[in-house]
Amino acid sequence: MSNTPQHRILIVDDDQSIRASVARLLAEEGYEVSTAEDGFDALLQMKAHVPELIVSDLNMPQMSGFEFLSVIRRRFPEILVVAMSGAYEAADAIPGGVIADAFYAKGTDPRALLSLVADLFRTSASRAIAHARQSAPVWVPRNGKDSRGIPYVVLTCTECLRSFPLNVSSEVNATVMETECIFCLNEVRYIIDFSLSVASPKKKMGTIASITGVAAK
Numbered sequence: 001m002s003n004t005p006q007h008r009i010l011i012v013d014d015d016q017s018i019r020a021s022v023a024r025l026l027a028e029e030g031y032e033v034s035t036a037e038d039g040f041d042a043l044l045q046m047k048a049h050v051p052e053l054i055v056s057d058l059n060m061p062q063m064s065g066f067e068f069l070s071v072i073r074r075r076f077p078e079i080l081v082v083a084m085s086g087a088y089e090a091a092d093a094i095p096g097g098v099i100a101d102a103f104y105a106k107g108t109d110p111r112a113l114l115s116l117v118a119d120l121f122r123t124s125a126s127r128a129i130a131h132a133r134q135s136a137p138v139w140v141p142r143n144g145k146d147s148r149g150i151p152y153v154v155l156t157c158t159e160c161l162r163s164f165p166l167n168v169s170s171e172v173n174a175t176v177m178e179t180e181c182i183f184c185l186n187e188v189r190y191i192i193d194f195s196l197s198v199a200s201p202k203k204k205m206g207t208i209a210s211i212t213g214v215a216a217k
Contacts, residue, residue: 010051039068053080067139077131080120137189159186
């Protein structure tokens with residue numbers, strides 16, 4: 001075990017083997033590690049214990065990592081975040097629509113994850129200030145179609161907290177958009193999740209080796 005300070009880290013992934021593998025990797029470096037099986041489980045645990053850093057999968061049932069991390073940035077802007085997935089080719093860029101400080105591609109060298117985590121803790125103070133100044137978009141599901149057959153979503157203004165419908169003319173996944181609240185004219189930032197199970201983007205076909213040697217998600 002190294003002399004790494006005992007920072008608190010929460011691992012969020014619906015695959016038990018990946019949760020255990022990542023948790024063991026970080027615990028061996030001296031971090032205090034806990035795990036959650038999805039975004040809802042993580043938020044429940046955070047009522048009692050708030051971590052300093054979250055490592056979260058993106059494609060999860062119930063609440064996708066995309067939505068979960070957006071909630072984290074709005075409610076806990078001081079928390080550092082590493083998003084992870086095996087569904088993207090680029091290992092050095094944060095995927096569009098993901099509210100995170102860094103991205104780890106499953107299947108790459110596990111030491112890269114350790115390096116990301118260590119770098120984030122070294123710059124945690126400045127990042128917390130930057131987070132507080134940002135406005136994280138709200139992930140919203142498509143609610144259905146109006147009487148004319150046009151899809152729509154219901155947005156809630158983060159300023160006046162009133163809700164209003166918004167027609168959607170095209171499906172653009174993982175794109176941050178803005179519109180004025182019809183009541184107070186505040187700019188509402190949002191992302192529409194057009195998937196049926198709020199687990200977009202879809203997993204890539206084929207087997208992608210994760211750090212545990214199983215197919216990545």
